[in-house]
Amino acid sequence: MSIEVFYDADADLSVVQERKVAVIGYGSQGHAHALSLRDSGVEVVIGLPEGSKSRAKAEEQGLDVRTPAEAAAWADLIMVLIPDTVQRQVYAEDIAPHLTEGKALAFAHGLNIHFGLIKPPADVDVIMIAPKAPGHLVRRQYVDGKGVPMLIAVEQNATGQARTVALSYAKAIGGTRAGAILTTFRDETETDLFGEQAVLAGGVSALVQTGFEVLTEAGYAPEIAYFECLHELKLIVDLMYEGGIARMRYSISDTAEFGDYTRGPRVVDARVKDEMRRILGEIQSGAFTRELIEDDDNGRARLLAYRAKAAEHPIEVTGRKLRDMMSWVDRPLTETA
Ligand SMILES: NC(=O)C1=CN([C@@H]2O[C@H](COP(=O)(O)OP(=O)(O)OC[C@H]3O[C@@H](n4cnc5c(N)ncnc54)[C@H](OP(=O)(O)O)[C@@H]3O)[C@@H](O)[C@H]2O)C=CC1
Ligand SMILES: CC[C@](O)(C(C)=O)C(=O)O
Numbered sequence: 374m375s376i377e378v379f380y381d382a383d384a385d386l387s388v389v390q391e392r393k394v395a396v397i398g399y400g401s402q403g404h405a406h407a408l409s410l411r412d413s414g415v416e417v418v419i420g421l422p423e424g425s426k427s428r429a430k431a432e433e434q435g436l437d438v439r440t441p442a443e444a445a446a447w448a449d450l451i452m453v454l455i456p457d458t459v460q461r462q463v464y465a466e467d468i469a470p471h472l473t474e475g476k477a478l479a480f481a482h483g484l485n486i487h488f489g490l491i492k493p494p495a496d497v498d499v500i501m502i503a504p505k506a507p508g509h510l511v512r513r514q515y516v517d518g519k520g521v522p523m524l525i526a527v528e529q530n531a532t533g534q535a536r537t538v539a540l541s542y543a544k545a546i547g548g549t550r551a552g553a554i555l556t557t558f559r560d561e562t563e564t565d566l567f568g569e570q571a572v573l574a575g576g577v578s579a580l581v582q583t584g585f586e587v588l589t590e591a592g593y594a595p596e597i598a599y600f601e602c603l604h605e606l607k608l609i610v611d612l613m614y615e616g617g618i619a620r621m622r623y624s625i626s627d628t629a630e631f632g633d634y635t636r637g638p639r640v641v642d643a644r645v646k647d648e649m650r651r652i653l654g655e656i657q658s659g660a661f662t663r664e665l666i667e668d669d670d671n672g673r674a675r676l677l678a679y680r681a682k683a684a685e686h687p688i689e690v691t692g693r694k695l696r697d698m699m700s701w702v703d704r705p706l707t708e709t710a
């Protein structure tokens with residue numbers, strides 16, 4: 374399958390500079406998009422409810438903060454950067470009434486559009502600019518003069534300008550420095566959910582935690598287990614990021630490389646691959662999204678219980694203690710540069 378990748382020279386920043394952009398939400402992605410848009414010369418208003426905890430943070434940065442409805446009414450491009458589970462309600466109550474002909478509705482992830490939780494009118498553009506990175510690193514990379522790859526997509530092109538606008542927006546937040554790939558809402562949604570569940574968040578967390586448990590249950594010091602299974606992972610992944618798996622294998626010892634080939638496939642075996650296929654099937658069928666929404670309707674009971682339990686895991690307790698000795702590691706998450 375051939376793809377189109379766009380870089381800075383392919384995108385015209387003036388397109389988004391001529392728009393009034395409302396960023397709804399000021400969390401992980403929200404703060405990154407808003408600050409980088411502003412640094413790129415774009416007029417931005419943040420949409421947050423009265424009493425939102427994020428208001429103070431946005432105001433501290435000198436941003437103009439209004440309610441989501443006011444921001445949506447003012448803007449001609451509305452970027453929705455609040456949790457996926459709350460988007461349908463905020464859309465219905467605060468955005469839809471102000472989504473007049475020719476405006477653009479934008480997302481950083483396609484779940485609500487792809488699974489029909491939000492159904493915009495036909496006379497607006499519906500676009501996506503989806504950074505392939507956590508928001509804090511989207512901002513950090515931008516400030517450092519770099520960028521993270523992004524997926525862009527057009528679901529509705531009412532004005533004929535939707536792709537140009539998406540590309541221009543991607544440029545304003547650093548995406549076209551690294552490469553913006555043109556895709557669809559469906560492909561972004563399904564690959565993003567699969568990546569985070571099977572590999573990036575779910576797969577890696579389970580692998581790290583299980584490795585830590587095996588070592589500590591066998592009587593090894595938790596500090597050694599932490600450094601071995603979690604801390605060093607970043608250093609190993611840095612090499613993969615720079616030069617692929619081959620670069621990492623070049624740098625590690627031949628002993629490690631031999632263990633990698635002979636033991637790795639025993640850990641991630643055919644059963645794990647089958648399970649990954651089942652997980653992809655649940656994403657494609659919508660079963661995962663139904664489960665997510667059901668939990669949200671139930672006050673996020675399962676999410677909150679998992680979160681509380683995970684925070685007590687010995688790997689977190691050990692890590693907090695060790696990171697106190699490494700001031701350069703425990704960067705505050707609110708830091709944007
Ligand atoms: N996190 C990431 O790095 C990535 C996220 N995405 C996508 O980006 C989108 C945003 O995700 P993310 O940045 O993680 O979101 P966050 O969880 O960080 O969003 C939190 C922000 O949303 C506000 N908020 C919460 N509920 C409401 C509401 N009902 N009305 C208005 N504002 C509300 C919060 O305000 P308060 O402080 O008051 O709670 C806060 O400002 C999602 O579609 C996600 O899939 C895509 C790529 C990566
Ligand atoms: C890996 C998780 C992610 O998809 C992301 C940072 O890209 C997310 O939804 O936060």
Ligand SMILES: [Mg+2]
Nearest residue numbers: 504505506565
């Ligand atoms: Mg992602």
Ligand SMILES: [Mg+2]
Nearest residue numbers: 482565566569
């Ligand atoms: Mg995601």
